[in-house]
Each structure stands twice: as C-alpha cells, then as structure tokens.
Amino acid sequence: MDIREIARRAKVSTATVSRAINRVPTVDPQLSRRVWKVVDELGYYPNTQARALVSGRSRIFGLIVSEITNPFFPEIVQTFENLAVENNYEILLTSTVHDPKRMESSVRRMIERRVDGVAILTFGMEESLLEHLRFRKVPLVFVDVGPDAPHIANIRIDYQNGIRQAVQHLAALRHSRIAFIAGPHHLKSAMARRSAFQHAMAEIGLPSTLIVEGDHTLEGGMRALNELIGMRRKQPTAILCSNDMTAIGVIREAYDHEIKIPSDLSIIGFDDIRLAQFTTPPLTTVQMSQVELARLAFQALMDETERPSLANRGSEYTLVTSLILRRSTALASSP
Amino acid sequence: MDIREIARRAKVSTATVSRAINRVPTVDPQLSRRVWKVVDELGYYPNTQARALVSGRSRIFGLIVSEITNPFFPEIVQTFENLAVENNYEILLTSTVHDPKRMESSVRRMIERRVDGVAILTFGMEESLLEHLRFRKVPLVFVDVGPDAPHIANIRIDYQNGIRQAVQHLAALRHSRIAFIAGPHHLKSAMARRSAFQHAMAEIGLPSTLIVEGDHTLEGGMRALNELIGMRRKQPTAILCSNDMTAIGVIREAYDHEIKIPSDLSIIGFDDIRLAQFTTPPLTTVQMSQVELARLAFQALMDETERPSLANRGSEYTLVTSLILRRSTALASSP
DNA sequence: TCGAGTTAGGTAAACGTTTGCAGCCCCGGG
DNA sequence: CCCGGGGCTGCAAACGTTTACCTAACTCGA
Numbered sequence: 001m002d003i004r005e006i007a008r009r010a011k012v013s014t015a016t017v018s019r020a021i022n023r024v025p026t027v028d029p030q031l032s033r034r035v036w037k038v039v040d041e042l043g044y045y046p047n048t049q050a051r052a053l054v055s056g057r058s059r060i061f062g063l064i065v066s067e068i069t070n071p072f073f074p075e076i077v078q079t080f081e082n083l084a085v086e087n088n089y090e091i092l093l094t095s096t097v098h099d100p101k102r103m104e105s106s107v108r109r110m111i112e113r114r115v116d117g118v119a120i121l122t123f124g125m126e127e128s129l130l131e132h133l134r135f136r137k138v139p140l141v142f143v144d145v146g147p148d149a150p151h152i153a154n155i156r157i158d159y160q161n162g163i164r165q166a167v168q169h170l171a172a173l174r175h176s177r178i179a180f181i182a183g184p185h186h187l188k189s190a191m192a193r194r195s196a197f198q199h200a201m202a203e204i205g206l207p208s209t210l211i212v213e214g215d216h217t218l219e220g221g222m223r224a225l226n227e228l229i230g231m232r233r234k235q236p237t238a239i240l241c242s243n244d245m246t247a248i249g250v251i252r253e254a255y256d257h258e259i260k261i262p263s264d265l266s267i268i269g270f271d272d273i274r275l276a277q278f279t280t281p282p283l284t285t286v287q288m289s290q291v292e293l294a295r296l297a298f299q300a301l302m303d304e305t306e307r308p309s310l311a312n313r314g315s316e317y318t319l320v321t322s323l324i325l326r327r328s329t330a331l332a333s334s335p
Numbered sequence: 336m337d338i339r340e341i342a343r344r345a346k347v348s349t350a351t352v353s354r355a356i357n358r359v360p361t362v363d364p365q366l367s368r369r370v371w372k373v374v375d376e377l378g379y380y381p382n383t384q385a386r387a388l389v390s391g392r393s394r395i396f397g398l399i400v401s402e403i404t405n406p407f408f409p410e411i412v413q414t415f416e417n418l419a420v421e422n423n424y425e426i427l428l429t430s431t432v433h434d435p436k437r438m439e440s441s442v443r444r445m446i447e448r449r450v451d452g453v454a455i456l457t458f459g460m461e462e463s464l465l466e467h468l469r470f471r472k473v474p475l476v477f478v479d480v481g482p483d484a485p486h487i488a489n490i491r492i493d494y495q496n497g498i499r500q501a502v503q504h505l506a507a508l509r510h511s512r513i514a515f516i517a518g519p520h521h522l523k524s525a526m527a528r529r530s531a532f533q534h535a536m537a538e539i540g541l542p543s544t545l546i547v548e549g550d551h552t553l554e555g556g557m558r559a560l561n562e563l564i565g566m567r568r569k570q571p572t573a574i575l576c577s578n579d580m581t582a583i584g585v586i587r588e589a590y591d592h593e594i595k596i597p598s599d600l601s602i603i604g605f606d607d608i609r610l611a612q613f614t615t616p617p618l619t620t621v622q623m624s625q626v627e628l629a630r631l632a633f634q635a636l637m638d639e640t641e642r643p644s645l646a647n648r649g650s651e652y653t654l655v656t657s658l659i660l661r662r663s664t665a666l667a668s669s670p
Numbered sequence: 671t672c673g674a675g676t677t678a679g680g681t682a683a684a685c686g687t688t689t690g691c692a693g694c695c696c697c698g699g700g
Numbered sequence: 701c702c703c704g705g706g707g708c709t710g711c712a713a714a715c716g717t718t719t720a721c722c723t724a725a726c727t728c729g730a
Contacts, residue, residue, distance in 0.1 A: 002686060013710045018688060026708065043467065045446045049384035049393065050686035053715045058384065068416075069409045069609070078403050078430055085429075085440055090448065093428055094420075095413055105420055111380045113425065132378065218613050248613070255615045274404070275610075278553050278583070280590045337716060348680045353718060361678065385716035388685045 001044055010038045021046060052114065060090045061301055062110040064103075066122035068095040071245070071273045072290065076121065079294035087302065089116075096122050107132055117141070117301040121293075123187050139304035141297050144189050153300035155293065155317045157189070159196040162286035162321030163240070166268045167200040169284075169323055170238045174332040175266060179210035179236035181224040181246050190216065193242050193270060210236050214246045221249020229257065237332045238266035244273045244285055251279050251328070262330035272324055282326035293319055336379055345373045356381060387449065395425045396636055397445040399438075401457035403430040406580070406608045407625065411456065414629035422637065424451075431457050442467055452476070452636040456628075458522050474639035476632050479524050488635035490628065490652045492524070494531040497621035497656030498575070501603045502535040504619075504658060505573045509667040510601060514545035514571035516559040516581050525551065528577050528605060545571050549581045556584020564592065572667045573601035579608045579620055586614050586663070597665035607659055616662035623656045 003021075007014045012031060019027045020035035038044075052058040063080055065073045077093060084091045092115055094106040103122075107129045110118055117139040133140060134149070141153045170178050180197045183190025194211070201208040212227050214220040221241065228236060241247040247269030251261055259265050261281060269276055269285035276283040296317045303315065338356075342349045347366060354362045355370035373379075387393040398415055400408045412428060419426045427450055429441040438457075442464045445453055452474040468475060469484070476488045505513050515532045518525025529546065536543040547562050549555040556576065563571055576582040582604030586596055594600050596616060604611055604620035611618040631652045638650065 003688095004686080014687080015689075015710060015712095016708090019709090022688090028708070031709085043470065045443065047388070047449060047686050048447045049387045049449065050715085051688075052384045053382070053388060053686080053717090054688045056715080068403075068413050071406070071409075074404045074406075074409055077428075078432070081403075081428070081430055085437070085444075090427060090444060092425060093412075093416070095416055097413070102420070108380065109420075109425060112383045114382060114384065135378065252613060252615050278587060280587050338718095339716080349717080350681080350719075351679060354679085357718090363678070366679085382716050385685085386718075388687090388716080389718045391685080 001042055003044075003046070006035065006038050006042065006044055009042075010035045058090075058114045058116055059088060060092050060113055060115045061298075062092045062094070062106075062113075062115040062118035064094050064096060064106055064110075064118065064120045064122050064125070066095070067097055068093070071275055072243070072271055073121070075274065075290040076294040079291045080119070080298055083295065083298040098124065100126065104129055111136060111138070116305050119297040119301060121297070123189065139301060141300040141304075143293065143297070144192070151304060153304060153315050153317065155296050155300065155319055157192070157288060158318055158320045159192050160199065162270070162288070162323055163193065163196040164200040164203065165323035166240055166284075166286050167197065167206075168204065169325070169329065170240070170266060170268070171204050171206070173238075173266065173329060175238040176206060176332070177210065177234060177236045177238070178206065178208075179212065179228055179239045180208065181212055181214040181221065181228075181239060181241045181250070183214060183216045183242040183246075185213075187216070190242055197240060210234070214242060216243050216245060218245050218249035218252070221246035222253040223249075225250045225253040225257075229259075236265075238268070238329070240268045240270075242270055244269035244271045244276045244283065247283055247285065247328075248275065248279055251283070262328050264333060266329040266332070268323075268329060270321075277326070279328070281328050284326045284328045285324055286321050287324045288319065288321045336377055338379075338381070341370065341373050341377065341379055344377075345370045392640075393425075393449045393451055394423060395427050395448055395450045396633075397427045397429070397441075397448075397450040397453035399429050399431060399441055399445075399453065399455045399457050399460070401430070402432055403428070406610055407578070407606055408456070410609065410625040411629040414626045415454070415633055418630065418633040433459065435461065439464060446471060446473070451640050454632040454636055456632070458524065474636060476635040476639075478628065478632070479527070486639060488639055488650050488652065490631050490635065490654055492527070492623060493653055493655045494527050495534065497605070497623070497658055498528065498531040499535040499538065500658035501575055501619075501621055502532065502541075503539065504660070504664065505575070505601060505603070506539050506541070508573075508601065508664060510573040511541060511667070512545065512569060512571045512573070513541065513543075514547065514563055514574045515543065516547055516549040516556065516563075516574060516576045516585070518549060518551045518577040518581075520548075522551070525577055532575060545569070549577060551578045551580060553580050553584035553587070556581035557588040558584075560585045560588040560592075564594075571600075573603070573664070575603045575605075577605055579604040579606045579611045579618065582618055582620065582663075583610065583614055586618070597663050599668060601664040601667070603658075603664060605656075612661070614663070619661045619663045620659055621656050622659045623654065628654055 003014050003017050007017045017035050020032040081091055092113060096102045096106055103125055119141040121143055137151055139151050143155045144157055182194045198208045212224050214224045239250060247267050250267055254261055261267055269283045272285045272287035276285050296319060300317060338349050338352050342352045352370050355367040416426055427448060431437045431441055438460055454476040456478055472486055474486050478490045479492055517529045533543045547559050549559045574585060582602050585602055589596055596602055604618045607620045607622035611620050631654060635652060
C-alpha cells in the first residue's frame, strides 16, 4: 500500500498526500482531512526507507556502547531511546564488547544505514575507523576523549569536582589512609579518575601511595580488596573506587572477611549506578548522571544535525560529578 | 558516491557492480576484482535503504523488551545483537517501560521501518496493536503468551521443571514451611511460575499457603520479606522467589534484620541473572538461560523470514529451566 | 563450418517517497 | 475590464539500488 493508493482514493496527487502527511501548512484543511481519513482507514504507514532515500536524512542515530551488559549503560540506552522517540528518531545500537572486529562492523553498519549522527560511548575506538565516519562528515559525539574537529562534539566530564568532594568527605571523617582502586590503564576515563584522586589528595596534603589496579569489574574489586588487606602495616581505613562495580565487589569481599562496612572500612564508589542504592550498606558514591550524559549526547547530535551551518567547530559540553552521601562511610576507627 | 560512480570507474554496468558486490557467482573473477578495487579505493558503502526499497527486505528485526534497565534484559539484547551481526541483520530495539503509549509508538516505528520480523519479550501488549503487525504479515515471535496463528512463533517456557527441582531441593533439606514470593498478577509469566510452585508443592504433599505478592523488583522483595517476618506463628524457613531481583531484595533485607542466610533462612531465586553469582551468599536459583532465550527468538525469526513457504502454522520452541545450586540454601534449622 | 545451447554482462524498469517547478484559480487594484 | 500577484495543487524527476529480460559471444558436436 502506497502513497499512490492513498492519492487515488482521496482523489488528490501524491504530492498533496505527502504534504498532508507531513503537515505542510499550505495544504487546504479540507483536503488534508480527506487524506487523513483514507490514511486511517487503510492503516497506511509511510515507508521510511523511501523517504530517507530522497530526503537524504535517515532519522537514525547510532549509539555505540562498550557493553550493554555493564549496568552503567542500560540507563543511558533507555534515556537515549526516550529522546529518540520524542524527536522521531530511531536508534541503531551496537555493543562492541571491546572487540575490534565488532567495532569495525559497527561502524560499517552505521555507514551503510546512513545514520545522521553517532554517539560514541566506548573507548579504544581506532582512529582509522573513525576516519571513515569523519570522511563522510557524519556528526559525532564523544565522551571524554574526542578529537577537536569540525562536526565532532565532545562531552567533557568534570571528574575533579566529585572526587575532591569524596576525598574531603573522607578526610573530614578523619581518614588519612585512603586507598584508590583504579580502573584499567587503557581507559582514558579511568586514568582521569585516578589523577583526579591524586590531585585531590595532594590538595589536602595526603600522600596517594595506596593505589592498586582494578579492572572496573566486580571480580576486580574483590581481588583488589584482598591485595589491600595483604598490606600488613599500612592497611587503608577508607577506599575510593574507580567505579561502582568495583565498590560492590569490595563490599562483597569485605563481608566474607567479616570486615564491617562502614565501621571498619569506609567505601566510596563512582558512577552512581542504580544498584548502588541497593548494596548493604547503600553505597556512598560520586554521581555521574547517566541520564544527563545521555541527554547531552543526544542534544549534541541534534544540534549538529538539525542546523549544520552554524557550530562547525565541534561544540563542547560538560558534565559535572558530585558526591552522593549514603551509608558506606563513617568516622575512621581510632588507629 | 553511487554504484554508478563505481560502474563508471570500473568500466562496467551498474548491474555488474551490484552482482560483484553481492558476490553473485556468475560474475567473472577478473571483473569482480576490478570492481572491488574501485570499491575499496573509494571507500564505497552500499546504501541500505535503496537496497531495501527494491528488494523488499530491510534486514532489520525489531526487538521489544519491557525495560532495558531490568538486569534480565541486557544479556538478551547482547546475544540478539551478536546474532544479528553474524547474519547481517540490524536490530531495532525498543524498551516500552510498561507504557501503552510507548508500545504503540514502538509498533508504529517497526512498521514504518519495514522490519522483517519482531521478537516480543514484553507482556501486556494490546491485541489491537499486534493486529497491525499481523495484518502486514510481519513474522512475530512471542515468549510464553503468544496466540496460535500463522507467522507467529512461540517460545514456551517449561517452568515446571526448574521449580520442581527447587522445591524438591528444599524438601530434601528438610524444609517444610516454604514460602513463595510471587510476581505481579498481570504478568502471565509470573502467574505461570506461581502455579508451577503450587503444583510442585502439592506433588510432595506440602501445602502452598505461604504465598505473598511481590512485584519482581528489589524493593518488592524487601517488602515481601517484612510481610513474611510479620507472620508470627508460621514463619517460613525457606523462600522461593518469582525472580532474582526479588531474591536479592530479600537477601538485602534479611541482612538488616540479622537473619543469616542460609543458616536461618534459605533463599532460591528465578532467572539466574548474572548478578545472582555476586550476592552474599551467591544465590541458588532456577536458570532460565537468557542467552538461550535470545537464540531461540532469533532463530525463530530467521526461520520464519528466510523461508516463508514452509512452516506457516507458526512453530513452537521450548526453553527448559533447571536449578543451579549455589550457597543460599542449607538444612532447615531445627524447628 | 554451422547451429544449438549455454552463459556473462548490459539495459532499463521498478521500489515509494519528496520536492522544484509550473500552472491554475481567484482576488483586488488601476 | 484587464492585469498582476499570491496561494494551492499537480506533474515529473530524482534518490540508489536490484533484477527480469535481452543480447552477444562462446563452446562444442555433427
């Protein structure tokens, strides 16, 4: 069932049907009603691919995340989808699971479907791949790590703010041996958190010597706690974790060691994923709002897409982080 | 950059380019090489919408889930996507968040994009909406609740098996006061679990009187445990939960009441989401493999789509459930 | 050498829209 | 009464592919 079928039955031209459907204001209300009546009767739905073909805009945004099964992402995907629906966009989701092959196929698929823009919420995307997208002038949004170029928007995250609050909060609770469980080296975002920690510690005159490597997973958190416990002399009284999953792993492992949280050990996470509200005890953490992140990314894409003339020197957005107090921190036990 | 551009440069017709790209075997290897050379040089990517328009197949599958933020779903989405990539399909994901408006827009979008099939992993989709899809003969896959009709495949879940195992396991541990925290009434899948429980209890001659209402959320589990604790005389020594999130809520609430799990109270969940491995203690639960579920759904869609002739009396698939023993169950404490 | 049969590659129509352009009608002013 | 102009509507081209059909060339046996 075509637009032509509709035209025939409503006794108008296809042009008029098209205009009526797209609510072009110049079309006579009476004609418009006639068209819509037929449309409803027949249950006609425009064919998006034909539309995209001629208009040159697919109304699809690509969204590349590193792992949809990582609890950090579903909230983002949901928000992104909400916005897409509101604005009549579709979203093409790919979860690369850190696999270079998948990243490549992901980019290829986005190009083949002629997406109007791509938000990249994963890291370790090779430069050569991005070149394909940039070559086609596809608007891009990066988080944290993007190059500074036309048609590329960047969302910068102010790690400093939240992490400083976290460190100061611990210091106010008289903690001085504060450890940091870092994320993997290859993640720029993890490195940024780490240096924000070092910076904040330095600010209040504390040494940041207690840093161990984690990998942003629950298991990594468990391992890291064991490593920290092994340090006989200078065991920490508080731990700041590079993300919430790590913190959840620490809490879980602490339970097995009969270390009471927060009385024996204070824990602070990072991200504020939903699950952080449901640990025992509920996790004090640095919030990096996933909803806000998704909003910014979507907005950036819209800005770039809907008015391509202006702002061709990729714009910048900033997401601030801040401490959320729950119940996983307490006064340091006397040494 | 077109297929025509490629044709011009490779000095062949567009038909040949098309055939070469699609690896039609009759095309001369030498010509094919010439075409591919140009394709690679120019970084040409076929336009999927033009292709879809003429071929009548979009190579897009719709996937409707109820809430991507529910930890049950990401694993499914990931598996579905993996399969899609392998088979050169795209997936159009929508998360309805139980909102009828969203369900409607979801179906509309699927039709407008001319998806080749839809897997429906949500419940409470109105019949009238589905009618739109069925009217267009879009292949459909349902889980649990689908109508029996042409072009509609159903995945049945054998709740009995796993739940019987769970109940028998508890009985073997000398539990007799076994409670069940049910899911919401409006979910057929929740009702099926509930009656499977009743059935299994009856089989071993136990009354299933201890049933309280949950809502498949963590908070619901917390509330339900309190309700159960309130029952002075006949407090359960074991609880079977309608899903894992409920069980996690129970564990969390038990901790606050200083009820030791499993020594004071045994808990069994349902679904075996990944998180179930990381509770304290790790959760014994009935596995309903999300990977397998996604596989079946995808396979059903492929079967229905790729060979439309046969199997026009919608096929049936069955997913079995089975008990996974971890550490949240123990011998009943002497009464 | 010739003709039938096979095969590779080209021509052009078709897919379902949007949109630039042209034409028609109607209104109002000179 | 005539003419200019503005507002709607329709005509037809274009978007980038696939594919049915046709043609030309080649193979091979008689």
